[in-house]
Amino acid sequence: MxxxxxxxxxxxxxxxxxxxxxxxxxxxxxxxxxxxxxxxxxxxxxxxxxxxxxxxxxxxxxxxxxxxxxxxxMEKNFITPRYFKDEDYPERLKQCIDAPIVLFEAGQIDLDNPHIISVVGARKITTAGIAFCERLVEELAMYNPIIVSGFAYGTDITAHKAAINNKLQTIACLAHGLDQIYPKVHKKYMSDVEKNGGFLTDFWSTDAFDRNNFLKRNRIIAGLSEATIVIESAEKGGSLVTADIANSYDREVFAVPGRVTDSQSVGCNDLIKHQKAHLLSNPLDIPYLLNWNLEKQKSIPIQKQLFVEMTNEETLVYNYLKHKNKELLDVIALDCNIPTYKLAGLLITMELKGIIRPLPGKLFETV
CATH class of the missing domain: 1.10.150 (DNA polymerase; domain 1)
Known part of the structure; x- marks a missing residue:
């Protein structure tokens, strides 16, 4: 530019x-x-x-x-602009009507990777939440995704650190200019983030620090990614705002369920209950539902086994797909009267047995 x-x-x-x-x-x-x-x-x-x-x-x-x-x-601090009309502007953000006209970048962000996910959640994350977040990033590492978050306390910094520990690129979206860092205690992580991705913001160095900026920042977190994962959330919080924005952009949203008595699970449980998010109980549900595993299938031909043993539910789904030729996951769940979260696991098992395969757009067909 x-x-x-x-x-x-x-x-x-x-x-x-x-x-x-x-x-x-x-x-x-x-x-x-x-x-x-x-x-x-x-x-x-x-x-x-x-x-x-x-x-x-x-x-x-x-x-x-x-x-x-x-x-x-910008020139003195080696900040790179990403203008919405240029080729280096994030492709998914271009699809969002309210995306920034220009982003400011510090670091070495490479957006050629098609697998970009946002990980958000409670600032007061529980021990269980930390464990799931770390497990999530570790198990997805084989797909080399970019991990996006907001560099805040709790879930955000856990996701960034997990990405760095697994040698993945990570992007921190800030709610202020690149002349400062918040929270200040996270300054010690800046160098690692810049070496393994970087920082993005649409705020100037002269913009006043305002808590409302965090809500505005969330549209960038949601817009960069093909899916947003909510690890934990109270009944109200910025993570739920990010999930709502992701839904408005027609992006996938996943939420980790928790006990109904846990205050930090209320938000996630509500997202699932109101069908605003997929229930996420296994990290590998993400590449499965997003069809990331298609790339591996291109080099590994699937051979249909003869006389495969199937459960009653597997037989029901198999016969249904045989009749329909191919169908969407949500439609299969509805027509076969199987909850979506249960069907996702069922389809993984059937795929491993070599009797079905996923197609782009959450479609499935028999082999």
Whole structure:
């Protein structure tokens, strides 16, 4: 991205009444951020959804002055911009209407890996939650996924550390500029994160630290990934907001169930109960339901066994798929009257027996 265009992108981002959605609309209409500032006000007002109040402060010279200061900060601190129109912008985020027009990166993030998952959860994570999070990352390591989280206390830092320990790339999405780190006690992990991925944010170095920023940050965590995993959550919390955002982006959500008497399991149990998340009891349910294992099947042909012994439920599902040719997991569960969480395990067993196989899009067929 050219320096001059980045300057105008930053200036546009600095305009208080222009958010990411409006900024993209203006850039799309005018052709570039620079062209927005050079367009006549009367022409801008003809754009659908652009009113007098929105652009009332657009031509204030302060925006360019502050943009130059931020650009200077970026250059001095080796911060890389990722502009929404450039090829290096995260592909999945491009699909999100409210994604940032520009992201600021510190580190060496490689987004060519198609397997990206977000791991979120309670800040006051339990011992059991820590154990499951570490097990989750360890068992998924064979698929080499990128682990995304928010660098906060509890679940977030557990996920980042687990990724580093398993030599996986990890991305920390921050709710503040790259001139600081929160919480400060996590400063000791910064170097390892930057060596094994890096930090992303859409906040400037001059932005005031605000707790509401954490909720805004969550859209990046949800948007980067093909799936969001909630390890633990109380009845209310930022993790549930991230799950809701992921659902709104039509991404998969997984939640780890817990005892109904455990306060840190209420949120996860509610997600599952209201069918906003898949029940996650085994880490390997994730690559199975996301069809990550298809890559291995391309090199390992499946040979159908003769006279395979099947349980009554396996026979029911097999005959159903034989009749339907291929079908979605959720539809199979509904038509065969088998809970989704139970069917997922059942399908794994049937796949190992060589009698069914998964297809892209959560479809399954007989072999």
């Amino acid at each position: 050219k320096k001059n265009e980045l300057l105008y992108v930053l200036a546009l981002q600095h305009v208080a009444k222009i958010g990411d959605v409006t900024a993209k609309k203006l850039i799309s209409h005018c052709g570039s951020a620079e062209a927005v500032f050079k367009e006549k006000k009367s022409n801008l007002l003809r754009i659908d959804g652009i009113g007098e109040l929105t652009i009332s402060n657009l031509f204030d010279k302060t925006h360019l002055i502050e943009a130059e200061k931020e650009l200077d900060f």
